Structures are given as C-alpha cells and as structure tokens.
Amino acid sequence: MPPTVSRWTGKEARALRDAKRVSQVEFAAELGVSERMIVRWEKGNVIPRPINQQGLDTILSACSPDVQARFAEMIGLTSPATSAQDPGVSSEQLASPQSEPDVPVGDEDQVRHPVDGKLMTLVPAGVYFAGENNEPVYLPAFYIDVFPTTNADYARFVAATDYKPPQHWENGDIPEGLENHPVVFVTWHDAHAYAQWSAKTLPSAQQWEKAARGTRGEIYPWGNQRTPPKVNCREGGKRTTTPVDCYASGVSPYGVYDMCGNTWDWCSTETEPGRHELKGSAFTSPFLRCAPSTFNDAAADMLDDDTGFRCATPAETMRALRNVRGQSAT
Known part of the structure; x- marks a missing residue:
C-alpha cells in the first residue's frame, strides 16, 4: 500500500x-x-x-x-x-503498483491517427471529478477522437474490410449530403470492429467523461450554464443528426466536439454481460439528459438512428504507432 x-x-x-x-x-x-x-x-x-x-x-x-x-x-x-x-500521516509498507506515465506523450496535443487519419486530442494523465457526485478518479494519458466517427470515416472502413454497411445506406452508399454527419445504425459490435481495424479502442465511460467535462467537475463541456443552443438536442427541433463540426461553441476543455447531443457514443465499459454504456445524449434527447455524467446503457446488438461512436487510444500506444509509421516511411 x-x-x-x-x-x-x-x-x-x-x-x-x-x-x-x-x-x-x-x-x-x-x-x-x-x-x-x-x-x-x-x-x-x-x-x-x-x-x-x-x-x-x-x-x-x-x-x-x-x-x-x-x-x-x-x-x-x-x-x-x-x-x-508526523501526526498527519500514517503509512503501510510501500507496494509496487503498476505505474503509468504522468506526463503527456509527444510534443503535440492534437495529432492525426496514422491508421484512419482522424484528428485526435491528448487528454493528459491526472485526476478528474467523475459522475454526479464528483468523485476524484485518476486516469492515465490517452488520446480521443476530436469528432465522432462520420459516415465518410466508416465508408473507408467498409471499403477496406468489406464490412457490412449501415442499414440505411442504399446500395451501400452514404446518403447524399451526410458524409460529415456521425455514422448511425451501428451496434456496439460494429463500433468495436471499426476500433480494431483502426488500431484503437472504444473509450471507457470514464475516459469519455473526462474528455467531455475536463478536470474541474463542471456539468457541461463549456461550464455549468444551461445552454441548449450549444448542442443538437430535442429542444433545438432539428430532429436529425448535424455535421460533426457544427457546434463549435459547445466543445469540451480539450476541444472535443459533440460530447452533448447529436448522437449517443458507444463506450467499452460493460455494465452487465452483453450491455455497454452510452455517453453524450443525442438529437432525440431533452437537454436534461445532456450532462456527460448521465448514465445510459444498451444491449450490444442495439442499433438506432441516434447512436454512433468515437475512438480512443492510450498515449503510449499512439507514440508507438507513430514511431513505427515514421520508421516505415524512412
């Protein structure tokens, strides 16, 4: 200890x-x-x-x-x-826990992932205040996609792997004008398959929440103010997805988009066998459900028009991937 x-x-x-x-x-x-x-x-x-x-x-x-x-x-x-x-301190013999790097990996906070080309941002190692009770939680450094996985991103995955396209793509083609909208009608298994192809993972619920809220325990990505116009939620009346870069005023402290509204994101965290957490709310959600600490989960084979995903990767994995790619290019 x-x-x-x-x-x-x-x-x-x-x-x-x-x-x-x-x-x-x-x-x-x-x-x-x-x-x-x-x-x-x-x-x-x-x-x-x-x-x-x-x-x-x-x-x-x-x-x-x-x-x-x-x-x-x-x-x-x-x-x-x-x-x-020291009357303020008690101790038991020091153990040897598995430690993680406490410093950011690499010189850039934002990088392009070498496999799928998506922009990712660094979330440094450290404590953040989690859940509705703001419990302190320590997480190692990781990178997370700045934007949700879009239809265009998913199309590259489908083309590379011959994976089955979403059910609403007629003849396997992206619906016109939706290239930069989040992909939907994907199960947890579909999202996991994309993550494996891109040498990433789905974020844990805690990683996702830290990337959305930052470290200070604020309710929303932008602070504590109730501001429905900053997100694509039910009150906005759009009744469908919007481009992933649409709500710039609602970005998180790390510059991550759509952490409230637009689509729910699948997470890697399993709540019980066959069920996984969803984070972020969607265009179908009332603003009251938009806080990143809000709990939601679903069966892994669920798919809907308001559910998508984004990916994450440990900082150490990103550094290793970039090193390998750099060596291959020389």
Whole structure:
C-alpha cells in the first residue's frame, strides 16, 4: 500500500509535487484546480477542501513506487515504524503498483491517427471529478477522437474490410449530403470492429467523461450554464443528426466536439454481460439528459438512428504507432 495522509496540508501537497518533479502549473492541471490554489496551499494559507483531499489521495496512490518513496522521505516517513514522526500521516509498507506515465506523450496535443487519419486530442494523465457526485478518479494519458466517427470515416472502413454497411445506406452508399454527419445504425459490435481495424479502442465511460467535462467537475463541456443552443438536442427541433463540426461553441476543455447531443457514443465499459454504456445524449434527447455524467446503457446488438461512436487510444500506444509509421516511411 502507498503512504496515506490523514489530512493534507500545504506541506504534504508541496512534498507530493516535489516528489513528482512537476511545476505548479502541471500539478494544478493534474489535480483539476487552479495554479493560484496550489500557490495558496503551499504558502500555508489554505487547507485543501475535502474533495481536493480525495484528489490528492488519488494522485498519490497512482504514483510510481519511486515517487511514493520520495514523498515518504520528504515528509519524514521512511518506514512503517516511523509513521509517528508526523501526526498527519500514517503509512503501510510501500507496494509496487503498476505505474503509468504522468506526463503527456509527444510534443503535440492534437495529432492525426496514422491508421484512419482522424484528428485526435491528448487528454493528459491526472485526476478528474467523475459522475454526479464528483468523485476524484485518476486516469492515465490517452488520446480521443476530436469528432465522432462520420459516415465518410466508416465508408473507408467498409471499403477496406468489406464490412457490412449501415442499414440505411442504399446500395451501400452514404446518403447524399451526410458524409460529415456521425455514422448511425451501428451496434456496439460494429463500433468495436471499426476500433480494431483502426488500431484503437472504444473509450471507457470514464475516459469519455473526462474528455467531455475536463478536470474541474463542471456539468457541461463549456461550464455549468444551461445552454441548449450549444448542442443538437430535442429542444433545438432539428430532429436529425448535424455535421460533426457544427457546434463549435459547445466543445469540451480539450476541444472535443459533440460530447452533448447529436448522437449517443458507444463506450467499452460493460455494465452487465452483453450491455455497454452510452455517453453524450443525442438529437432525440431533452437537454436534461445532456450532462456527460448521465448514465445510459444498451444491449450490444442495439442499433438506432441516434447512436454512433468515437475512438480512443492510450498515449503510449499512439507514440508507438507513430514511431513505427515514421520508421516505415524512412
């Protein structure tokens, strides 16, 4: 077990940042608070709120054994027997959990995936506040598609694999004018097949939600304001899908489109055998259902005119793919 802190103060927060060897800006981004808040903690003026206490706990538990050992040494705790040295800290012997990189992979936040060519954006490693109760959750770094999978994207997959096209494509052709609309009438199995072909995965529900909400626990991608015109939902009266780049004012903190409205996205998270989570709401949904924390799921063989998907990939996998492609081109 990693060292545990019964009550975080500025001293322990500073020690954790120093142990991770990151700046105040990087530490604030990972924790989902402002840089000013980190400065106030470290000056000793503010005790972190309970929700940030939880976030610090989560970051510490996700650190590599080396970082945990440095942290323990910095706060004067080098073994279980010395835990009494600091009344704010208790410890059990350090374990060796599988660690993940805590820093972004690569120099660019947005890249083109080398297989399907879709634009993807980096969601850095760190804590975000998940669900309706804003529970702190740590996720490793990953990339996610900026736009949902479009009909044009899916057509390339169909052509490359001879996969069955969606049922509403007459004679296997995209309906006229819908090339840049999200593909629909796809089951979870169809979405998974595309993800495998493109050397990606479907995002987990937690990855999807972090990409939609950012790290600060805001209700919608753009903040906490109830603004139905920012999304393609039932109140907008469109009654069908819209181009995936249509709602620029509703993008997430990472620049991801259509995380509310237009179409539900399939996720990899299985809720029970044969059922998977759906995220994001759709043009058929009332705005009350548009919050990214909203739960929905469906049978894996369900398909409808308001359900599509986008893909994700771990940051390490993206780096490896780009390296392989770069070597092949030389």
